[in-house]
Amino acid sequence: MSDLLVKNVRVLDGDPTEILIRQGRIVAIGTDLDGAGAVVEDAGGRIAIPGLAEAHTHLDKSLLGYPWYHNDVGGGNLMAMIDNERQMKERLDLDPHVQSMRHALQTAAFGATMIRSHVDIDTTGGLRALEGVMETAEKLADVVDIQTVAFPQSGLMISPGTVELLDEAMKMGADLMxxxxxxxxxxxxxxxxxxIFALADKHGKGLDIHLHERGELGAFSMEQILDRAEARGMKGMLTISHAFCLGMPDPARVNPLLERLGALEASIMTTAPASSPAPLVKQMKEYGIHFGAGNDGIQDTWGPYGNGDMLERAKFxxxxxxxxxxxxxYMALDVCAGGGAEAMGMERxxxxxxxxxxxxxxxxVAVAHAITLHAPRKLVVKSGKVVARDGATLMDMP
Amino acid sequence: MSDLLVKNVRVLDGDPTEILIRQGRIVAIGTDLDGAGAVVEDAGGRIAIPGLAEAHTHLDKSLLGYPWYHNDVGGGNLMAMIDNERQMKERLDLDPHVQSMRHALQTAAFGATMIRSHVDIDTTGGLRALEGVMETAEKLADVVDIQTVAFPQSGLMISPGTVELLDEAMKMGADLMxxxxxxxxxxxxxxxxxxIFALADKHGKGLDIHLHERGELGAFSMEQILDRAEARGMKGMLTISHAFCLGMPDPARVNPLLERLGALEASIMTTAPASSPAPLVKQMKEYGIHFGAGNDGIQDTWGPYGNGDMLERAKFxxxxxxxxxxxxxYMALDVCAGGGAEAMGMERxxxxxxxxxxxxxxxxVAVAHAITLHAPRKLVVKSGKVVARDGATLMDMP
Known part of the structure; x- marks a missing residue:
């Protein structure tokens, strides 16, 4: 945390002004502010937007820094993709700490000051991925806030031993089940x-559940999730990621689910996928559901897409x-910034x-232009401290 | 046209080699080529891809070069968007030649060597837009091949006088109805x-019809289009743009349409929209339908999106x-390059x-990486002539 005066800066589409941050908080916005003792930055008349929130990613599995991965698996078979990834991670001897440092720093360079990362827990890799990502979260504490989710990527009931590992992961300090x-x-x-609800109960933590199941199957699973969350009174403690089933075309089937999610103050995380039915911005707003967005995995064995840029994600x-x-x-931006922070249970x-x-x-020249352009960021500030400039973090990438 | 030797270049994901172009055509690919008399370019080990095809855009209506347009119409009401645009074009006194020069040059800088542009023909603007775009096509003949489509953006039957204007447009030399x-x-x-079929008949030209109508309504309209094209034996002369109805989930309804399109050697053009049902790459391939892609309008009164980049479009x-x-x-790239050219009736x-x-x-470092990165193009070559370098065309933008 430090004191910072940003001069000649536009707050969203407003006229140029000044923003003063002291002790990590915005204390004044206006002209002729008293920046005594503060670092001064001139924004050159550019636009400021809030710190961005990468609300759904996988820091432990990007192949950033490796030779380009030539993908011959494609996207048709989910279990084939899961199995291929587990094998490739072993074969490449991926270091989760190094990879998560690369991934998180790149994401921070694009302006994210918050990240929620799912981290694979399975009987092949054990707790190694979580250890690596938690080490990264500690090292980058001044650069970006990182939450971890203990994630059974290879299944739970079909993979005996995983429940015990998840229990260990929560003891180690994973933020969510x-x-x-x-x-x-x-x-x-x-x-x-x-x-997973028993483990969340035991450790007093919230849940963030990947739900790719579409249509009726997804709606059924979501009902089973909601039943358990309601019975436990888990207000503000439930996130469902992807939730493709909410994109079903039948409002009579979907709206009761939305009402229950709203009443639970639940969060939905999306990648804004082009190839799947998906929850939509106005739909979430109407039902008071917290809505965040994320890049999901970037440049990994799943596919060549993604780069950690939450401003480009606002475009998506x-x-x-x-x-x-x-x-x-503005709504699209908010999903990737303040709204996403709320969806992560962080301060807006x-x-x-x-x-x-x-x-x-x-x-x-305008917020809508900034979103569609998503050019390298001029400056990224976290708690009043400059952490990235001209598209690169000040901390070197390993 | 000129002679060009590109050295130290990778053909897609292959090893570095050389490409020799003489008289506008590739005459050799290999090592130690005889480049006597040819301009020499060193690609620095980078990848070459074919010239890109912008197969669906509107060169006459971008607001490039104007102050940022603040949009308060949104996307809910098609007729409101059409009416707003016609009014704004008058109010801003948009010059279709200047705007199409800006738009086409920006598209060329991103690597497109072919563009198909719909051009508004209506009773407000008359033939002014077509005159402007045709002037651009002539001026840029060495930079990018531009096709024009006489497009009744404000309707035909609901706007008396438009049919006569379309007839004039075809006489002036519009390439498609x-x-x-x-x-x-x-x-x-x-x-x-x-x-419109009568006008196409009269002038001996093909058709490119915008069809946004979804589901059953779109399928009905498509059947009416196919009936007419089949009766006239219009093989290779029909394009349907958008064709959202082909994204209907019922194969029993969709597949007969696909069979008819394939038999007609018809083309489908898409923007690969994220918010609509849409035709898909493998579906088009399976039925032998030519498939091209485009940015549609860029930065205009319809919305803030788009920039003319057909490599980013391959990502979409x-x-x-x-x-x-x-x-x-590779399939995604082909839709935006050789496949798109074929869909436009041009040489692959x-x-x-x-x-x-x-x-x-x-x-x-790989074709998939180039697509997801879509960084400014190092070099764009049209018929053996360098037309753009480091993201900018050699010709100045007006």
Whole structure:
């Protein structure tokens, strides 16, 4: 934390002004501010947006820094992709700490000041991935806030020994309990969900469950999840990631799910996928559901896409939800910034007095332009401290 | 046209080699080529891909070069967007020639050597837009091949006088007859389609019809289009743009349409939209339908998206069709390059001896990487002539 005065800066689409951050919080926005003792940065008339929130990614599995991975598996078969990844991680002897440092620093260079990372826990890799990502979270504490989710990527009921490892992961300090397609991957929704809810109970933590199951199957699994969360009164402690089933075309089937999610103050995380039905921005807003977005894995064995850029992700959110007007583009940005922070259970980032001193200076003549352009960030500030400049973090990448 | 030797260049994911272009065509690929008299370029070990094909855009309506347009219309109401645009074009006194020069040059800088542009023909603007775009096509003949489609953006049957203007447009030399949502916009499918097919007949040209209508309505309109094209034996002369209805989930309804499109050697153009059902790459391939992609309008009154980059569009095509493996990423690229050229009725661009000498030198260590990165192009070559370097065309933008 430090004191910072940003001069000649536009707050979103406003006129140039100044922003003063002291002790890690925005204390004043206006002209002729008293920046005594503060570091001074001139934004050159550029736009400031709040610190961005990468709300769904996998820091432990990117191949950043490795020779390009030539993918011959494709996207048709989920279990083939899961098995291929587990094998490739062993063969390449991927170091989860080094990879998560690379991935997190790249994400921070694009302006994210918050990251929620799922971390693979399985009987091949054990707790190694979590150890590596937690080491990264500690080393980067001044650069980006990192949450970890203990994630049974290779299944739970179909992979004996995993429940015990997840218990260990929570003892080590994972922030949330994870889960994955209780029907589609584990083929035992009751077994899977009872196990992960019991672990969340035991450790007093929230849940963030991957749910790729589509249509009726996904809706069924979501009901099983909601039943358990409601019975435990888990207000604000449940996240469902992807939730493709909410993109079903039948409001009579979907709206009751949305009502229950809203009443639980639950969060939905999306990548704003182009190839799947998906939850939409206005739909989440209407039901008071917290909505965050993420890049998911980037440049890994799953595919060549992604780079950690949450401003480009705001473009994808806008494209997916068919947002076009200025007011709608602010919504897309909010999903990737303040709204995403809330969805992660963190304090909302906004450019107003009293908010955390996280902000990003971006290129572009208007917010909508900045989103569609997503050029390298001019400056990234975390708690009043400059952490990246001209697209690169100040800390060297390993 | 000129002679060019590109050294130290990788053909897609191959090893470094040389490409020799003479008289506008690739005459040799290999080592120690005799480049006597040819301009020599060193690609620095980078990858070459074929010239890109922007197969669906609107060169006459971008606001590039204007102050940023603040959009308060949004995306909910098609007729409101159409009416707003017509009014804004008048208010801003948009010069279709200047705007199309800006738009086409930016698209060329991103590596497109072919563009198909729909051009608004309506009773407000008359033929002014077509005059402007045709002037651009002439001026840029050495930079990018531009096709024009006479496009009734504001409707045909609901806007008396438009049919006569379209007839004039075809006399002026528009390359294709356009059309637009015969039910959704014109509310008179028989009237609309009879009119545009008659004009296409009269001028001996093909058709490229915008069809946004979804589901059953779109399928109905498509059947009316196919009936007319089949009756006239219009093999290779029909394009349907967008064709959202082909994304319907019922193969029993969709596949007969695909069979008819394939038998007609028809083309489908897509933007690979994230917010609509849409035709998919493997589906088009399976039925032998030519498939091209485009950015549609860029930075105009319709929305803030788009920049003319057909390499980024290949990423969108990949994301929309859930393409991930190397082989699948080549398919995504082909839709935006050689395949797109074929869909436009132009000669297929490929990096092999005998093909047109259009190529693009891109950044990235593999083709899939180049697509996901879509960094500024190192070099763009049209018919053996360098037309853009380091992301900028050699010709100044007006």
């Amino acid at each position: 994870g889960g994955l397609d209780p029907c589609g991957v584990d083929h035992d929704p009751k077994g899977h969900l009872d196990a 959110v806008g494209l997916r939800s068919n947002l076009r007007s200025d007011a709608e583009m 980032r906004e450019l107003k007095v009293g908010s955390p001193g996280d902000l990003v200076i971006v290129e572009g | 356009g059309g637009l949502d015969p039910c959704g916009v014109d509310h008179d499918p028989k009237g609309h389609l009879d009119a 095509v990949g994301l929309r069709s859930n393409l991930r493996s190397d082989a699948e990423m 661009r490929e990096l092999k001896v005998g093909s047109p000498g259009d190529l693009v030198i891109v950044e990235g």
